[in-house]
Amino acid sequence: MPDRHHITVIGGGFAGLTAAITCAESGAAVSLYEAHRELGGRARTADGPYRTNEGPHALYNGGPHWPWLARRDLIGPLARIPLGALAGFRFHRGGRLRRVPPAGLLRLRGRTDAPADRTFHDWATSLAGPDTARAAAHYAAVAIFHHDPGALSAAFVQERLRRATRMPPEAHYPAGGWGRMIGRMAAFARELGVRVETGARVGALPVDDGPVIVATSLDAARRLLGDDPALRWESGRTALIDLAVRRRRGDAFIVSDLDAPGWLERFTAQDPALAPAGVELVQGQLPVTPDAGRAEGVARGEHLLDLGFPGWRERTVWRRDALAAGRTGAVDPPGTTWRDRPAVDRGDGVYLAGDQVAAPGVLSEVAFTSALKAATLAVRATGL
Incomplete structure (x- = not known):
């Protein structure tokens, strides 16, 4: 029985x-x-x-x-982020890498009054202007994996923006x-x-x-x-890039794309055991629209790699690309x-x-x- x-x-x-x-x-x-x-x-x-x-x-x-x-x-x-690695945090904005985010993003991140019935872009624009709203939405994509975070609920996106920018960082590995x-x-x-x-x-x-x-x-x-x-x-569609490159002094630690949703991170900066000695493991997620393929996201990721990891093609010893559809959490x-x-x-x-x-x-x-x-x-x- x-x-x-x-x-x-x-x-x-x-x-x-x-x-x-x-x-x-x-x-x-x-x-x-x-x-x-x-x-x-x-x-x-x-x-x-x-x-x-x-x-x-x-x-x-x-x-x-x-x-x-x-x-x-x-x-x-837990993997520990060396203080020196944080100096390699870069923001892609206006077609180039910058060392600091827009000031308006830092002011916006502390808000706790975002409404559920307005889009994030509409709500954030009313507070900080369209450029800052767009940059903030794209930064929040690190915890959303969606091609247009600004079109989602303001309350939903703002919680992720607030927690993804908190200091000291909430994220651990x-x-x-x-x-x-x-x-x-x-x-x-x-x-x-x-x-x-x-x-x-x-x-x-x-x-x-x-x-x-x-x-x-x-x-x-x-x-x-x-x-x-x-x-x-609803969920997101995200191109995923895994890359192992030979170590080079000066490589970025993180590249956060503020011109479009996307994120690259060198995970061996905090956990060298993830790859053999002398090799860095870089992972990226580049959200794509429902009608786009993996190639579109990969191309954007390669552009960020060109900026943050010069010569990465010649240094690559292993690579894997994929498309995650409907597996990236609710939005x-x-x-x-x-x-x-x-x-x-x-x-x-x-x-x-x-x-x-x-x-x-x-x-x-x-x-x-x-x-x-x-x-x-x-x-x-x-x-x-």
């Missing part, structure tokens, strides 16, 4: 592991199924010699997941890549008794085996839940908030978690918050 205290988690990424751990700590018997041969989802870190993630990943210490992870000793060692933290989460889940199966694609929801938490992409969730039309929300159009996104509780003992699901927060925080809510509801449904 099925265990009435059993909970199934479909998806072994950050959200799925968070949900599985929470359920197991509450006393439930938990089974987690991951279609890929490795856990982590988009938080997987590639095996060496170039330890890349699927696009830049950051862990914001101002979010609710930070203390939760810290209490369980799951964050682990687990040493060795996000995969190390995922490995710690997986080991902790197994210690709690979670049955973890990888390479296990689930084609249909389990029947009569307790609550189910679906911690997958919305596309995959829609297929599992019978093509539910409600499981849709909120004007007049909407996270409360309007697909609900966690789908009824009939099925719960949804992930970074496009109804939950407050920034990027991975959304996945975490929705997973925590899904787990709490699932445990309650078992009667524990």
Whole structure:
């Protein structure tokens, strides 16, 4: 007979592991199924010699997941940014690299009164003028991955701008890549008794085996839940560039594009272990429009590389380009908030978690918050 205290988690990424751990700590018997041969989802870190993630990943210490992870000793060692690297922060504006951002951007970043029912560009223009509004929207794209952040809800964009410009920085990086933290989460889940199966694609929801938490992409969730039309929300399309170049003195640390959304970062500046000695790992994300291809974003990224990493073509020892479509987190159009996104509780003992699901927060925080809510509801449904 099925265990009435059993909970199934479909998806072994950050959200799925968070949900599985929470359920197991509450006393439930938990089974987690991951279609890929490795856990982590988009938080997987590639095996060496170039330890890349699927696009830049950051862990914001101002979010609710930070203390939760810290209490369980799951964050682990963090990469440290040398003070000297900060001198290599560059802003692309007016076709050239600059050392300082526009003054208006710094004044705008502290605002906490942005409305949800106006576009960010409209709201920010009324305060600081169109040029500053455009630059601020493009800077915020580091945490949005959308081709036109200025057209989104002012409240949505402003929260990301405020947190992405906070000093000292909120963004931190687990040493060795996000995969190390995922490995710690997986080991902790197994210690709690979670049955973890990888390479296990689930084609249909389990029947009569307790609550189910679906911690997958919305596309995959829609297929599992019978093509539910409600499981849709706007996301971004982003060209991703991973590049390993031979070290050269004077290379930029970060290039933030203020003329268009885009960001390059030399991750080995803070974590040399991500690439072999003498080699720098550069990762970039360049958002593209819905009708554009990967090549458009890659071309913009190469222009930024020309400016910030002179001679990079001759120094390249490894490269990978990709296009992330619908995998870059939710974005909120004007007049909407996270409360309007697909609900966690789908009824009939099925719960949804992930970074496009109804939950407050920034990027991975959304996945975490929705997973925590899904787990709490699932445990309650078992009667524990």
